[in-house]
Amino acid sequence: MEKNLEEDSLITRLPFWKKMDASSLELNGVRYRDVLLIKPMQGKSKKIVLNRTQFSFFPSNNFDTEVKGFNIFLPNLMGDKVSFSLSLTPVFLKSSEKGGRYLLNSYSGSPFKINGVLSYSSFIERGDVVDLGFHRLEFKPPTEECLNSKENDLLQNPSILNSNLNILIEGETGTGKSRLAKIIHEKSNRKGEFVQINLASYSEGLIESELFGHIKGAFTGAFGTKQGAFLFADKGTLFLDEIDSLPINIQTKLLLFLDTNEFRQVGGEKLRKTDVRIIFASGKSLKDLVHKGKMRQDFFYRISSGVKLQLPPLREDLSLLERICRDFSLKEGIYIHPSLQDYYKKLFWPGNIRQLISHLKKKKLLSKGNKIEFDSIDEDLVDHEKDFFRADLSRKPHLTLEEVKKRYAYNVFKYCRENLDEASRVLDISKNTLRNFVRSIKALC
Template sequence: MENTNDNVLSFKNFKEYGSHILLERGLRLGDTLWFMPCEGRSFQVKLNRTRYDICSSSEHKGLVDGNKIFLPNLCGKPFFYQISLGLKNSNDESEHDSRYLLKSMSSIPFRLNYSFSFESFLERGDVIDIGYNRIRGQTIRNEEDHEMLLFEESDELLSNLPLLTSDLNILLEGETGTGKTVLAKKIHEKSQRRGNFVHVNLSSFSEGLIESELFGHTKGAFTGAISSKRGAFMQANHGTLFLDEIDSLSPYLQTKLLLTLDSKIVRPVGGEETFSPDIRLILASGKKLTHLVREKKMREDFYYRISSGIKLELIPLREKRANIQKACNWFMEQEDVMISLSLMNFYMEFPWPGNLRQLFSHLKRKKILTKGRKLFYDKSDEDLVFGFKMEDKFLLSDDIIKLHEFKHRYIKHVYMRFDGSLDQISSVLGISRNTLRTSMEKKVMLQ
C-alpha cells in the first residue's frame, strides 16, 4: 500500500453495516474499480490508497492524478465524493478487516445498484452512478463462473465436500434456462471424480433409441446395429452421468431405469454380459415431478428412488429479481457497456420465461445491434414485449395478486414502453393525465 498522509477512518458502528457480509464481499485494498465516464475512454484504478477524491471536471474525459479522480460533469452542479478505507478496529495495523466507504461530500447523492444513497460501504460487483458516469466494483468471481453467482440455493451443497464426493443421486428441478446444466458440471468438477461428465438429454431421443443410448448395445442387437456401442452409463464410469429432461421418460423406460438404479447393474441391449459402473447420477427436470406423479405420468416408486438423495430447486428469475440485476451487472463488467436506469427497471419487471439463457442472449444481441456502449430501451426490447403476452406473465406464477397490483404493474409496463410520456400513456390507456399521475404517485412509480 502506498504511504499517504490520509487518515484511515475508524467506524465504531462497523457491525451496523453488516460486518460479516463486508468481510466476505466488501471492497478492500488491492481490489479494482472500473470507471466508465459519460465521455472518453474507460479506465481502471487499483485501490492502493486509504482515500480517493472523486471530483467533477469540465474536461470531456476521465483523469487520475494521485488520489484524485476527475470525471466529466454533465449535471451542471459540481460534485465531490470520497472513497475512504474504513477499519473495524483503528489499532489493526494489518488492515485485514478494512473496507472502502463511499460518501457524498456535497448535496448530490450517488446511485448504488440503482438506489440513491449519500454514504455506503462498497461490495464487489456493485454498480455506482455519479452523474452520467458509471463505476463498477471488482467482479465477484471469474467470467466462467458468472452463472454461479445466481445459485445461492446451491451454496451449501457446493461447499460440502462429503456430499460432493458421495454417490448420492442429485435431482435438479428448474425451468428452462435456470442453469441446471451449468450447476451439474460444477458439481462434477468439485466431486473429485476422475471420470468423464456425460450429458444425455432424454427428450432428444425417440423411445426406441433411449435404451441403446443409456445402456449400449451389441452388434446385431437390432436392425442398423452394425457394431457394438458403449452406453452413457459405461461412458460415465468413475465420473458423472447427467440425465436431463428426466420428466420426458415414458412409464416403460422409467421401469427399466428404476431396475438399473436399484441393482446398479447395466446390461447392453442384445447382450448377456453385465457391468456395474461406478457413477454419480445427476437428474434434471424442467417440471415439478410431484405434479407428474399426481397426474399419473410418473411412477411413484421411480420418483421416490430418484429424489431419495439430494434435491435442489433452481428459482426462476421472476421470483428472485435481484438475480436479474446481478446478471446485468456481470454483463456490463464483461462487455464494457452501460445499461440505462430506465432499461434496468424494464428488465427487473419483465418475467423472463427463458430465464438466464434468454436474458444473456437478449443482451448479447442488443449489444451487437447498438452503436456505442450505452444501452437504452429500443425496438429489440419491444420485441420481448410483443413476443410475450402480458397476461402470461401472471399465469407463470402460482401466486394470486390483487387487482390493484395488476393495474399498477400494467401501468408501469406501459410507462416503460412510452419512455415516461404522460400524454401518450394516458391516451393509450384511455384515462386522464390526473388519473394516471394519481395512480403513479400511489406506488411512487417515478422513483
C-alpha cells in the same frame, strides 16, 4: 477526517505505473478466489482458482502448461530467463485476502501486454487480457457469483459434492440447471467424464440404446457395439436433462440400475456394472406427472430421495439479475445504464437467465459504443411476455373469466411500460381497478 486522510495516503501508495481510482480498484480489481484462464501458445487451456497469495510464471520445455503449487510453467515462454509474479497486494487496510488485489510484475526486464498496452507492473482488473509472449491470461470473477444462495450452499458442502448421492434439480427453462450440474461435477472428486443427455431430443426407440448401449445385431441397423452413456460416464457424472420425458418402460430399467448399479445393454445377456453419479433435471413438476400416470411413483421417490434443489425463476431473485448484469459488464467491457437494469427488474423473464444473457449479447452486438441503454430491442421483451401468457392460458383452460381479465389487464399494463394512466385509458377501467389487477397477478408470480 482522520479516516479520509488515511484513505488518501493509501491511494498515494498505489503503484505509479497504473494510477486508478481506489473505488474502481476495489470494485473491479482481481481478488482472492477469482478465476485465471490460461490459454498457452500450445497445449490445452487451463483454468485455476486464485487461492494463493502469490503465483510465479516460468518458462518450460514441456508441451503442456504445468501448475505446481504456486509455480506455473508455460511452454517456451519468451526465453529461458523470463519470469513474472502475480501477487495479492494489500490495498484497503484489511486482511490481505479481503482487502487485497492482484498485482502483476515482470522480474526479468521483459514487459507483458495488458489489453494491448506494454507494461512492467500493473494491478489487474476483472476482464483484463494479459499476454506473456504468445501466451494469454484472462481474469474473471468466480463462477459462483452468478449463482443463487441455494446453489452456493450446495457447492460449499463438500460432504454432498463428494458423495454418491444422486441430485434432482427442478426449475423453469433457462434457470441454469445444466450449468449447475456441470459445476457440481467439476467441484466433486469424481475423476471420470461429465456426460449430458437431453432425453427429450431422442425418440422412445433410441433412448434405451443411448443410455445403456447395445451389442452388435441387437436390432435392425445395429452394425456395431455401442457403449452408451452409463459406460461413458463411469467414475464420472451422468446428467439426465428433462427426466420428465423418460418413457415408463425405461423408468423401470433405470430404477433397477439405481438399486443395483447394474444393467444389461440392449440385446445383451451380460450384466454390466458402472460407478456413476446421476444428476436429474426437470422443467416440469414431477409430482404432477405422477398424478397423471406419466411417471412411476416408485421411480419418482427414488430419484428424489437424494439431494433435491428447486431453482427459482429470475423474476424472484432480482439480486441474481443484478449480478448477471454486473458480470456481463465486466466481462464484455460495456456499461449498462442503471435505468435499463431497473427496467429489467420489472419484467417477467419467462426464459430466465438464458433469455437475459442472450438479450444482453444481442444488445452489445448491435450497440454503437461501449454503453447500452433502453431502446426498441428492449421493447420486444414485452411481446415475448405476451406470448408467454398466451401459452400459459392454453395450458390452463380452466382459468376463470375473472383470471383471464386480470392477466389481459396485466399484459396491457406491461405493454404500456407500466404507465398506469395510459394502460387504464386503453382498458377503459379505473386506475384503482387496474392497480388491484396488477397486484393480484404479481402475487401469483
